[in-house]
Amino acid sequence: MTTVPRWRRAVAEGIGTGSLVTVVIGSGIAAAKLSPDDVGLQLLENAFATALGLAVLILMIGPVSGAHFNPVVSAVDWWLGRGLTAQDLAAYVPAQIVGAVLGAVLANLMYGEAAVSWATTERSAGHLWLGEVVATAGLIVLIFALAASGRAVVAPAAVGAYIGSAYWFTSSTSFANPAVTIGRAFSDTFAGIAPASVPGFVIAQVVGAIAGVGLLALLYPRAGDDVVTTDSPARTGAST
Template sequence: MSLPRRLFAEFLGTAALVMVVIGSGLMGQQLSGDLGVVILINQISTVLGLGVLVALLIPVSGAHINPAVTMVMTLRRHVSVGEGLGYIMVQFTGGIAGAVGAQAMFDLPLVEFSDNQRLSTGTFLGEIISTAGLIAVIVTAVAQSKATWLPLLVPAWIGAGFFATSSTSFANPSVTLGRMFTDSFTGIAPESVLGFIAAQVLGALLGWFLVSVFYPERFRSQQPAGQSPPTTGPAHTVKEGS
């Protein structure tokens, strides 16, 4: 795939993911006043949508749809710095577009800044843990030649994080930014966004470090089966992310 096609895939994938996250939250609020039911609706929809997106986009762009994943893939030299920056730009843009699309579907103002203050010591730690786990799952699966499991493993980890972490496992800077533009159950106040993204960056680096500690030689040298060395560019970096 050419770089423009891969960038467009990352844009669409991220936009679709954010639209699923916000849209299912809005639908949950309409269907029930029970917060537990709303969270469950949001979780199931996010898990299913994420699994479909990862499965379909792996052969196209690698299905990063997450700047934290792209950052680690760049550090691992599976994509060049320039290409990684391109991925991250379209992922953030896609996150905003997905939020606007979700708002439009429910006849709400296209942009509503959230007042949902989410940042605390506990949620900061929760985001570090959830993002570290996500990165560890992705890199470990590829190194163990189980990249075809990622459409199951990635949503399974995120789905578990909904209830296992205090932050409900955003684990994705572009999703975090997009959720700033909806004043709904899934929203996050602008004041909390930078803290969440900082935690996600720290978590991604921690996950990368932990995997490198446990499997230093294997992870340093292994490429996904049947693929070219990373110097050939990100067209050969599929099976790497969520």
């Protein structure tokens, strides 16, 4: 088992998730300012910065906590028995959510916005929820397939690349993360999501995580057999 104290791992998850939200929202604000008349270019700039930032954050935080930055990734890690205990899960999830909210506040303040400005972008529609199911299921399969097949060393690049591409191939622009979804409700900017739209996205993400576990059982039936310590990169994974 890991020798890193649980409290330090939880703090690392909070810092990592908060930093990820800062990257997502901050790059979205910058994109809107730099390319005000081209939404497609704004999305490209936002996706590119997020993909690179996520890969870097996994490299930075992975050796401490596993760099989940995502409640559904942590829940699946616990469910598969890959080393995360119920007590760890209970510490990780609140830290991830609090970190996400603080990350949104930081991004807002860096760009001279109000610390909290509730998002007004409505994202409530069946096709968007389907996009979140697909995005989250794919993320879960990617992370734990890499771990199960001994290729976790490429997780930072692979997860970053997946999220960057999922910005474009999913209708929802791939939030795929309940904590990040909550955090993005605190910023009425390019990357925001209206608070009323958050529950639908979170439910879709949970459904996607369950679907991902089902796909793992089909493709990698022994995915939960090899217990990996928390400081191993084999357990890293995150999303926006």
